[in-house]
Amino acid sequence: MHSLLLTQGRVIDPANEVDSISDLLILAGKIAGMGAEAKRKAPADVELFDAEGLVVCPGLIDSHVHLREPGQSAKETIATGTLAAARGGFTTVVCMPNTSPPIDSPATVALIHERCEREGVVNVFVTGAITKDLAGEELAPIGSLKKAGVVAITDDGHCVQNNDLMRRALEYAKMFDLPVLDHCQDYSLVTDGVVHEGYWSTVLGLRGWPAAGEEAIVARNILLAELTGAHVHCQHLSSAGSVRLLREAKSRGVTISGEACPHHFTLTDAALGGSETFWESDGEKLLRFFPAGSLPPKWPSYDTNCKMNPPLRAARDREAIIEGIADGTIEILGSDHAPHCNFQKEVEFDYAPFGITGLENGLALSLMQLYHSGRISLSSLIARYTINPARLLRLAKGTFDLGADGDVTVFDPNLEWVFEREETCSKSQNNPFYGWQMKGKTIATIVCGRIVWREGKAAPGLHSRSPSSKSVPYEVAVP
Numbered sequence: 341m342h343s344l345l346l347t348q349g350r351v352i353d354p355a356n357e358v359d360s361i362s363d364l365l366i367l368a369g370k371i372a373g374m375g376a377e378a379k380r381k382a383p384a385d386v387e388l389f390d391a392e393g394l395v396v397c398p399g400l401i402d403s404h405v406h407l408r409e410p411g412q413s414a415k416e417t418i419a420t421g422t423l424a425a426a427r428g429g430f431t432t433v434v435c436m437p438n439t440s441p442p443i444d445s446p447a448t449v450a451l452i453h454e455r456c457e458r459e460g461v462v463n464v465f466v467t468g469a470i471t472k473d474l475a476g477e478e479l480a481p482i483g484s485l486k487k488a489g490v491v492a493i494t495d496d497g498h499c500v501q502n503n504d505l506m507r508r509a510l511e512y513a514k515m516f517d518l519p520v521l522d523h524c525q526d527y528s529l530v531t532d533g534v535v536h537e538g539y540w541s542t543v544l545g546l547r548g549w550p551a552a553g554e555e556a557i558v559a560r561n562i563l564l565a566e567l568t569g570a571h572v573h574c575q576h577l578s579s580a581g582s583v584r585l586l587r588e589a590k591s592r593g594v595t596i597s598g599e600a601c602p603h604h605f606t607l608t609d610a611a612l613g614g615s616e617t618f619w620e621s622d623g624e625k626l627l628r629f630f631p632a633g634s635l636p637p638k639w640p641s642y643d644t645n646c647k648m649n650p651p652l653r654a655a656r657d658r659e660a661i662i663e664g665i666a667d668g669t670i671e672i673l674g675s676d677h678a679p680h681c682n683f684q685k686e687v688e689f690d691y692a693p694f695g696i697t698g699l700e701n702g703l704a705l706s707l708m709q710l711y712h713s714g715r716i717s718l719s720s721l722i723a724r725y726t727i728n729p730a731r732l733l734r735l736a737k738g739t740f741d742l743g744a745d746g747d748v749t750v751f752d753p754n755l756e757w758v759f760e761r762e763e764t765c766s767k768s769q770n771n772p773f774y775g776w777q778m779k780g781k782t783i784a785t786i787v788c789g790r791i792v793w794r795e796g797k798a799a800p801g802l803h804s805r806s807p808s809s810k811s812v813p814y815e816v817a818v819p
C-alpha cells in the first residue's frame with residue numbers, strides 16, 4: 341500500500357470547495373489529510389512529492405473513452421489506452437461498449453474487468469450496451485449488466501432510433517439506478533453525412549450532417565427523461581441548438597445532462613478547408629498561444645483527422661458550447677478518445693472512420709479554451725473532470741474526502757509545451773493537434789497513492805498492477 345505526502349501544492353477540491361496552498365497526505369492508498377493534519381499524520385519515512393507551484397486536484401475522470409479491447413487491439417489496448425490516460429492526467433476512464441464483441445453481456449464485462457486488473461495503468465469503469473449488438477432492435481440484459489458492474493448503459497457510436505425502445509431502456513435503467521448515456525444522432529436526418537452541413541460541406545462537396553440531426557435526439561431524450569424520470573446524459577454535444585434545448589430542460593428540473601469534447605470547443609468546420617483557412621478565420625484567437633513569429637502547424641484540406649462524429653461545427657456552435665460550459669448547462673467534459681490505425685484514416689475522406697484520439701491533449705485544450713481564455717475558473721474546470729462525472733456515474737471518486745481513494749492529478753496550468761506525435765502513448769495517432777502549442781500540462785498522475793505517470797517518463801514497474809505482467813505498454817507507441 342502506497343503512502344505519499346504532496347507538499348505545498350495549490351490543492352483544488354471542488355466538491356469540498358477547497359482552493360488553497362496546502363499539503364496533502366495519502367496513507368495506504370487513501371486520502372488521509374490536508375494542511376497541518378497532513379504533516380502531523382505523515383510517517384517519518386513517507387515519500388515526498390514537492391508540488392510547489394503546481395495544482396493538486398482529485399484524479400481526473402474521462403467519462404468517454406474507447407479502449408478498443410476486446411477485438412480491435414490494432415487500434416488500442418487496455419495497456420496503451422490507460423497509459424495515454426495517465427499521461428493526460430486521468431486516473432479514471434470510462435470505456436464505451438462498441439468493442440468486438442460489444443459489451444452487451446456480463447461475460448464481456450467480466451473479461452474487461454479482468455484484463456484491466458492485470459494491464460490497466462489507471463482505473464477503468466465499464467459501460468454496457470443499451471441494445472444487443474448495439475443494433476437498436478432488442479434491449480440488452482440491463483439488469484445482468486448492472487450486476488456485472490457496469491456504471492451506465494449506452495449504444496455510443498450508434499443511437500437507438502426507436503423511441504418506444506428507448507423509453508423501455510430508460511424505464512429499466514431507472515429500476516437499476518443506471519444513467520443512460522446517449523450518442524444523439526437521428527439517422528433519417530443525418531443519413532450518410534460526413535461533415536457539418538453548412539458553408540464548408542458545400543464548398544468542399546462533402547455530404548452534410550445537419551445540427552438538427554443531433555438536436556432532434558436531444559429533444560427526444562428530454563421528453564423521455566421527463567416521461568420516465570430516468571437520467572439521460574447526452575454525449576459529445578456539438579451544436580448551439582442542443583445547448584439551448586438542454587438549458588431550457590435543466591431549468592425545469594428535467595433529469596438530463598450534457599458532455600462536451602475539447603475538439604468541439606477548439607476547432608470548427610473551417611479546419612476542413614485546411615490549416616490556412618482555419619488560422620485565418622476561426623483559429624485566430626488560438627494563435628496567441630504560439631510564440632511570436634512561429635508558424636502554427638499545417639494540415640491539408642480534407643484532412644481525415646478532422647472527421648469525427650458528431651462533426652466539427654461552425655464558429656457559432658463552438659461559442660455556444662463554451663457558453664454552455666461556462667453557465668453550467670454542460671457539466672461534464674470528456675475526450676471521446678477514438679483511436680484508429682493510420683491505414684484506416686489514410687483514405688479518401690468519405691471512407692475514413694469517424695473519430696480522433698484525445699486523452700493526452702484534452703486537459704491542455706480545456707485549460708486553453710476555458711480557463712486561460714477567462715471563461716471559467718480553474719475550480720469549475722476541475723469539477724467538470726472530477727466530481728461531476730463521479731456523481732453522474734455514482735463513482736466513489738473525484739474528491740479529497742478523508743478516506744477516499746488516493747487518486748490525484750498534479751498539473752502545471754501554465755506550462756507551455758508542444759504536443760508531438762513521437763511522444764504519443766496511445767497506439768494510434770489520429771489526432772489533429774500534433775504540432776500545436778499547448779498551455780497546461782500534467783506533471784504527475786497518482787492512482788491509489790502510486791505515481792503511475794511523472795512528467796517526462798512513465799513510472800517503470802508501476803504502470804502494471806500485477807508483477808507477473810509482461811506487458812511494457814509505454815514502448816509500443818512507435819508504429
Ligand SMILES: [Zn+2]
Nearest residue numbers: 496497523649
Ligand atoms: Zn459517440
